[in-house]
Amino acid sequence: MSLPAKQNTIHIEQLRKSYNEHGAGDIHYIIKDVNLVIKGGEFFVLLGPSGCGKSTLLNMIAGFVSKSGGNLKVDDVEVQRPGSDRAVVFQQADSSLFPWLTVRENVEFGLRMKKTPKAERREISDRYIRLVGLSGHEAKFPKELSGGMKQRVQLARVLANDPAILLMDEPFGALDAMTRRTMQKELVNIWRETHKTVIFVTHDIQEALLLGERIGIMSVGPSSNITDIYDNTLPYPRDVAAPEFYSLYNRIQAHFEEE
Template identity: 45%
Template sequence: MLTLDSLSRHYGDHSVLRDISLTVPDGQLLCVVGPSGCGKSTLLRTIAGLLPAHEGTVTVDDTPVSGVPDRLAVVFQDYGRSLFPWLTVRENVALPLRRRGLGRAERRGEAERILERVGLAGAARRHPWQLSGGMQQRVAIARALVCRPSLLLMDEPFGSLDAQTREDLEDLLLEVHRTDGATIVFVTHDIDESVYVGDRVVVLSPGPGSRVLLDLPVGLPGPRDQIGTRGLPEFVALRAQVGRAVRSGAGEVS
């Protein structure tokens, strides 16, 4: 589904990403972890075709990325700014379907279907500013899912939410992944979250010139749940392994 081959990006003389090579198979949920400022968001935007690679290539479905690929969706951390406050929740979710030429009734039906799926069936006629932060992020996720993307990019989407809402949305993500089978690249700075939701965790080093420090398959049994999974010895061991990689990377530049 996704291949990064010796990907590098810089701003003038400042190196952000250096020689990143990854292959993400179809249907995998890949978590990318690293400290603030290491280039996680830049990596995601380069995969999405929103920023050009300066060296190396990004390939999606065997096609080099030169713009935003078809059947790709992005969920940003700043969900409040990504929703249109003058549109209803249903209208926000249905908006991407206009590009596909669907009629008004079909757009409405698809939006209502996905809103029910993310637990917002009763909020369709409300506006984003009438919702809590967690509900707004569910709207943003619904808008990303309504086009049935084959590649979903998520940039620290739960980072600003309270702990309970964050856990609820982590479980929603796992349900969506299990049902839809989309390939997902999920950026987070939270080590526990990366191990809980991921099929695989990649740790980036601190900048400048971030590179891959660890590429770790997770392999926890499913279905996962917030209490049982986090109490497993395997979970604790994987979390420690990711934590050591993050700390060793920080030590390299300290």
């Protein structure tokens, strides 16, 4: 008998988060009544202004932040804690890399914890170090790397653990424009190669349009919500100079100006 295949679809229903639900006075919701289904293998972007609750929602999906109400499931399993099916790439690599480990040791860390045999670890780390363009830098320590390189190490490490769901919280926000563009292209290639479910948080409309198949717009908080979802069916790699790109950009821009 075989188990049903995992779809890695995320089901969110009437999801809420408050940090004062047990205190006195009115309940103040950060996010309120979010409804969303993110299909397995989809590249979904969560776009919204700073402070609206994007990280809160992403961290709830990751299992780091508990919900105050509603439902949050991966397939039919309620999210209650972090799991190896989900991994987060944060904005700052500094807080997630181990400074005393080399690039290779950082990338292999999760595999070592899982007791993956050495030869296999090596093969996997080689693959992802190459994929993020860090071949030749395996023996360096984080302090010897630029911000963009550290971010690549973080991405390679997450990918080496092979999570089905990749949660990315403004991962390229701190990078210079050129490195950022390269990383965006690489991420699209990785996603197309691995068929992971990706949820990517950003406040940058252009980045959202370069990456996502669907773009969920979060309203300004408090009690923020996903108010609209834009489909982006433009083929990859996307061209910012294409008229369709520009027109979608303007529609989303107008959306924020109306708020």
